[in-house]
Ligand SMILES: Cc1cc2nc3c(=O)[nH]c(=O)nc-3n(C[C@H](O)[C@H](O)[C@H](O)COP(=O)(O)OP(=O)(O)OC[C@H]3O[C@@H](n4cnc5c(N)ncnc54)[C@H](O)[C@@H]3O)c2cc1C
């Protein structure tokens with residue numbers, strides 16, 4: 001079976017209803033060097049374990065939210081709305 | 090006469106690790122084993138071991154859909170894969186092992202004007218490099234594959250195809266075993282059930298590796314762990330632009346042979362071939378989220394089966410025999426990442442995503458040359474990790490987005 005993702009609005013829904021843009025990355029500061037900017041654009045932590053990711057309920061309520069998901073077994077531990085204070089947008 | 094029933098080991102099973110090796114290859118897939126073989130065969134480097142955490146071929150090398158081709162989009166990719174296909178053509182002879190390489194031809198179907206333009210462009214690039222590759226039309230498709238539905242009253246009518254004659258399929262297990270046997274015969278050691286748990290670095294240079302079976306000293310480590318590449322690069326704090334996901338495949342029950350060409354449809358995200366056993370072997374695309382979990386999904390089975398039936402309605406009564414997955418190291422530009430890193434002696438071979446099996450021979454040749462000479466061979470110069478820091482990707486999206 002595929003796994004379910006709990007949307008903060010709609011509750012647990014099949015993963016096929018969502019799209020993800022992958023792990024949350026720390027954005028570089030004001031005028032980054034080409035190296036820092038390229039690092040931000042291309043490089044990934046690619047954790048084998050829990051990582052925080054951006055998810056979008058595309059075939060649903062169209063909400064963007066954050067999910068802590070374990071890439072080892074695909075379990076979603078927590079989903080929440082982003083807050084600017086945590087540097088998440 | 091009795092002799093033919095005697096049990097023969099294809100490679101030794103060394104009981105203990107030595108204290109040191111000239112080079113350590115991590116990952117007993119096609120890439121790691123080919124590298125060990127060419128190190129010995131081309132450069133006389135035999136004090137080498139391959140460390141595999143499970144059994145050899147347990148990674149993507151034993152799970153792929155075995156398509157070999159060279160009709161890539163970029164000049165860098167085309168000449169690289171061309172050389173690999175040429176090596177594959179000689180490989181059964183060279184390794185004295187029947188790899189069952191069948192160059193049955195490869196068709197990438199176009200279902201839109203846009204796709205026709207992309208195919209035309211790929212054909213031009215391919216021809217420049219002497220790769221047999223050309224645009225053909227529905228009548229030609231029907232000639233090559235009389236069973237396919239080329240009618241126009243379907244969801245995605247076939248407008249044409251990129252036809253690549255040297256493309257084909259091979260027996261993937263045999264490739265793994267043949268490289269293992271040949272590397273072993275020349276003196277390299279293959280250690281299965283040996284997991285690398287740490288890599289020692291001092292003053293920016295590799296000093297050794299730790300495993301579940303003890304430690305080894307070495308100054309050269311080649312990371313050939315494909316989907317697990319990040320976990321090893323983390324041990325030496327080398328960042329990679331890789332995300333890991335699974336690619337799935339399935340086979341039907343065997344049926345009478347009627348398909349003797351590889352069929353790919355990027356529009357429908359599906360590709361298929363008929364194996365020598367008569368099974369239809371069908372694959373699609375990686376899952377769109379990162380995961381290290383080898384667990385198949387029902388939606389994959391449903392959607393690829395539906396798409397295959399658009400092309401071959403006569404398969405509708407056919408049963409699915411088995412389904413499986415493999416872990417893939419996706420790179421941002423669908424091209425590999427090969428060569429040295431900022432840690433001296435730590436070499437990477439990753440970013441093989443869903444298309445790396447066809448490259449095993451040329452990867453082995455070029456990585457062995459790099460290890461032995463410390464000079465990057467021309468063929469892999471464009472694939473350095475450094476290209477991402479310089480924002481110079483080698484985009485194979487148009488030729489590799491449908492995974493094979
Ligand atoms: C379903 C599917 C279909 C595919 N179809 C095609 C195709 O048609 N054509 C094509 O060209 N390519 C295809 N591919 C891609 C291709 O299979 C891979 O790119 C290629 O096999 C990679 O080979 P490798 O030797 O680098 O890696 P693998 O074969 O994955 O080997 C890596 C090995 O490293 C080992 N390892 C990992 N971590 C450690 C550790 N810490 N210590 C020791 N060992 C470790 C693993 O156990 C594994 O055996 C497909 C892949 C899949 C999954």
Ligand SMILES: [Zn+2]
Nearest residue numbers: 007010057061
């Ligand atoms: Zn929702």
